[in-house]
Amino acid sequence: MAWTADQPLIALVDVHKSFGKTEVLKGITFSVAKGEVICVIGPSGSGKSTLLRCINALVPIDRGSIKVEGQEVNDPALDKLALRRKVGMVFQQYNLFPHKTALQNVMMAPIQVLKQDRKEVEERAHRLLRKVRLQDKASSYPGELSGGQQQRVAIARSLAMNPDVMLFDEVTAALDPETKKEVLVTIRELAEEGMTCLLVTHEMGFAREVAHRIHFTDGGRIIESGPPEEFFAKAKDPRTRQFLSQIL
Amino acid sequence: MEAIADWFKWLNDAHRINLSIFYDAFDRGKFLGGLLTTLKLSAICLVTSVAIGVVGAWLQGSRFTFARRIMQGYIQFFRNTPPLVQLYFFYFAIGNLLPRVTDAYGQAVPPVSNFAWAIVSFSFFAGAFNVEIFRAGVEAVPRATVEAAEALGYSRLKAYIHVVLPLAFRISLPALNNNLVNLIKTTTLAYAIGVPELLYVSAQIWSDVLNVREMMNVLLVAYVAIVGVLVMAMNRWERAMRMPGYSV
Ligand SMILES: Nc1ncnc2c1ncn2[C@@H]1O[C@H](COP(=O)(O)OP(=O)(O)OP(=O)(O)O)[C@@H](O)[C@H]1O
Numbered sequence: 001m002a003w004t005a006d007q008p009l010i011a012l013v014d015v016h017k018s019f020g021k022t023e024v025l026k027g028i029t030f031s032v033a034k035g036e037v038i039c040v041i042g043p044s045g046s047g048k049s050t051l052l053r054c055i056n057a058l059v060p061i062d063r064g065s066i067k068v069e070g071q072e073v074n075d076p077a078l079d080k081l082a083l084r085r086k087v088g089m090v091f092q093q094y095n096l097f098p099h100k101t102a103l104q105n106v107m108m109a110p111i112q113v114l115k116q117d118r119k120e121v122e123e124r125a126h127r128l129l130r131k132v133r134l135q136d137k138a139s140s141y142p143g144e145l146s147g148g149q150q151q152r153v154a155i156a157r158s159l160a161m162n163p164d165v166m167l168f169d170e171v172t173a174a175l176d177p178e179t180k181k182e183v184l185v186t187i188r189e190l191a192e193e194g195m196t197c198l199l200v201t202h203e204m205g206f207a208r209e210v211a212h213r214i215h216f217t218d219g220g221r222i223i224e225s226g227p228p229e230e231f232f233a234k235a236k237d238p239r240t241r242q243f244l245s246q247i248l
Numbered sequence: 249m250e251a252i253a254d255w256f257k258w259l260n261d262a263h264r265i266n267l268s269i270f271y272d273a274f275d276r277g278k279f280l281g282g283l284l285t286t287l288k289l290s291a292i293c294l295v296t297s298v299a300i301g302v303v304g305a306w307l308q309g310s311r312f313t314f315a316r317r318i319m320q321g322y323i324q325f326f327r328n329t330p331p332l333v334q335l336y337f338f339y340f341a342i343g344n345l346l347p348r349v350t351d352a353y354g355q356a357v358p359p360v361s362n363f364a365w366a367i368v369s370f371s372f373f374a375g376a377f378n379v380e381i382f383r384a385g386v387e388a389v390p391r392a393t394v395e396a397a398e399a400l401g402y403s404r405l406k407a408y409i410h411v412v413l414p415l416a417f418r419i420s421l422p423a424l425n426n427n428l429v430n431l432i433k434t435t436t437l438a439y440a441i442g443v444p445e446l447l448y449v450s451a452q453i454w455s456d457v458l459n460v461r462e463m464m465n466v467l468l469v470a471y472v473a474i475v476g477v478l479v480m481a482m483n484r485w486e487r488a489m490r491m492p493g494y495s496v
């Protein structure tokens with residue numbers, strides 16, 4: 001029953017999640033194959049963030065199954081560290097560690113969590129900062145960086161753990177159009193290198209160009225899915241059409 | 249050295265201002281011994297009370313109701329009772345319960361010295377306040393920052409040590425400052441159980457030499473100096489821990 005790369009990297013089956021009386025996820029089923037880029041779109045409050053947070057066990061689910069590389073996330077005996085090594089996550093508000101420089105932010109987890117060799121980690125961290133075009137900001141503190149720069153440091157910080165899949169939760173929502181572009185370019189490069197990505201985004205242009213598949217969620221369900229050409233051209237559900245007409 | 253002693257002798261002869269600690273070797277030795285005891289007592293209590301604060305704030309966020317109850321009880325007891333009563337409680341009530349031990353000279357002595365009881369008592373006293381101070385700091389750390397650490401594979405303890413505590417410390421520093429200054433002033437209570445600290449030796453000197461007025465001034469100046477050094481050190485530390493670009 002070992003997981004192999006031809007099976008879905010992430011597989012969700014009938015995932016339910018409630019906060020108190022409000023059911024936020026009402027049976028979500030989809031999967032992400034290795035190397036795939038999946039975009040999730042949908043109105044505010046439809047449970048997109050909750051969905052991503054369930055996948056790396058920041059939030060426990062009530063019913064259904066989430067498997068990451070064949071490993072059940074909803075298992076009380078789950079090794080959370082092993083899961084989070086595989087799944088990188090980037091947040092809307094960057095959430096960098098404000099008391100550490102950009103370089104230290106990238107180096108912390110591999111050293112403190114994975115106990116990797118400091119020298120080796122430092123080299124990798126410099127390489128990652130170069131990759132997100134921030135090599136000259138290595139010794140800046142988050143408070144000294146723009147939103148877009150902070151977000152790219154956050155991406156580098158996640159990549160430093162060598163994840164198999166990256167979750168992005170509206171990572172450009174707090175940015176102005178110019179800085180947005182820098183971050184989107186970085187994500188696109190990652191996707192083109194074959195990184196498996198699951199993105200929640202409102203960037204329709206980006207989704208159209210980069211995504212292999214788009215899921216539209218509303219009221220805790222996936223209403224409509226499809227490859228971008230099909231999705232944007234002939235969305236059938238009225239809710240999808242209404243959402244698209246508002247945002248495009 | 250000789251010149252200074254002569255000048256203070258002259259001061260006494262000519263103006264009846266008797267600062268015997270500056271010209272009398274016996275009084276000077278006594279005074280310096282008291283100063284050293286106060287410094288030792290303060291330094292040890294500073295460190296242990298901060299350690300109690302750090303561990304206590306961690307326990308207050310514990311999943312176990314039992315641990316939280318114990319902390320709550322501890323804080324209530326030490327915050328709401330006078331420190332002198334606490335000291336008497338430790339020294340007389342608990343100290344007398346312990347069996348005597350035989351020392352090197354074959355005499356039956358208490359197993360815990362009065363100096364040690366002072367350390368225990370003041371550490372718990374200041375520690376109770378430190379727990380509350382750190383807890384407020386811990387609560388001020390954004391939940392999202394902690395979540396980012398969790399997403400990078402940090403366990404609750406590791407996130408506390410590497411992310412929460414460093415940030416909580418910075419937030420708590422002004423309140424911590426106040427409490428530690430208070431702690432130094434509280435060490436004079438050790439007089440009551442015969443610990444030869446600054447106030448105790450000063451009282452011995454003034455009952456010997458009959459220079460109450462002079463010694464009172466010396467005492468006040470000495471405490472201003474000790475507290476001044478602490479405040480300076482804390483301010484330096486605060487500057488060293490500054491997070492560029494952040495107001496906290
Ligand atoms: N920890 C929580 N406790 C209680 N309710 C929550 C919690 N997290 C989310 N919710 C609720 O779940 C619903 C979905 O939230 P979620 O953040 O997943 O939506 P979203 O689709 O990401 O929205 P947005 O586009 O605004 O980010 C909201 O109604 C929210 O109030």
Ligand SMILES: [Mg+2]
Nearest residue numbers: 048049050170
């Ligand atoms: Mg969201």
